[in-house]
Amino acid sequence: MEATREDIDSLFELQRIDLEIMRRTKELDELPQRGIIVAAREKRGAIEAQSAKVAEVKRATSRKITRIDDEDASLAKKEAGVQAAIDAAHGDFRNVEARTKELAGIVRRRGTLAEDRAAVQAELDKIGNIEAQITLALEEVSAKEQEAIDSFQKQGGDLKLAIAKLEASRNQLVGKIDAELVKAYDRTSARAGGVAIGALDGNRCGVCRVTIDSGRLIDLRAQAPLGTCPSCKRLLIIE
Structure with a gap:
């Protein structure tokens, strides 16, 4: 998946903001x-x-x-x-x-x-x-x-x-990220409870920690710098 280093940094920041919004909203509700x-x-x-x-x-x-x-x-x-x-x-x-x-x-x-x-x-x-x-x-x-x-x-x-x-910071940040990346992030975030993006850690997903077999790992690395975990379907940063 095409993404610049700036896109990737912005996605991580977007996730941080979204998780903080979720935390504070939960705190408000409770x-x-x-x-x-x-x-x-x-x-x-x-x-x-x-x-x-x-x-x-x-x-x-x-x-x-x-x-x-x-x-x-x-x-x-x-x-x-x-x-x-x-x-x-x-x-x-x-x-x-x-x-x-x-x-x-x-x-x-x-x-x-x-x-x-x-x-x-x-x-x-x-x-x-x-x-x-x-x-x-x-x-x-x-x-x-x-x-x-x-x-x-x-x-x-x-x-x-x-x-x-x-939310204001989020809106500003979204404007700096490729629209297709934002859509992919939002879909994944909604499905995965807010944690939509992680980093490939060796042969494991940095979020779900499931080991990725060698064949899939090769395919995943070919998607660099941004792929999808074959197990949890979250976005993975591939260095």
Whole structure:
């Protein structure tokens, strides 16, 4: 395969750049912050779902308080009316007795309502504590997520900048190499995981290290200065 010494040096430099781009791209893809961010968002979603359930329980509990307060207000008004009727009875014993029993029933009911309200209020207080815990958990997970995002943007940004510079250098270098050589290199690189070119080392491929039999070795040397390994099909520099 036709190639100048400059072409060969440029191909080795091209391979160095490509391997460095691959390394930094892999490093970018494997930044641990990605996992932290995903985990934080999943956790926040679970906490928010719990928060929604707690909010629904709180609304239902608050409605209980409202119903109790409404009934108690109605009974307080009724109690005042009965008491007023007793006060106005003026010795009507039967009326006073009936009203007194009615009043006693109202008072008992209001007492029961007071107990019920205290129990429901205790529930609301517990819910308030849970809400405080949820708020704290959300603040903590959001802070952790933001910290990971900031770190990812810094570290990932540095890697992206380095990759962009390498790609710019690659583009400049490609313009200096014979177009057919670049095509052959790119095809081999894509197939061989990035290592597309090596050097013939005696009777071995400098990359795959497979021994080349004498007949093929003669044919390979005839391709100098650039041939193809009969085993791994990589480009081989033949001195």
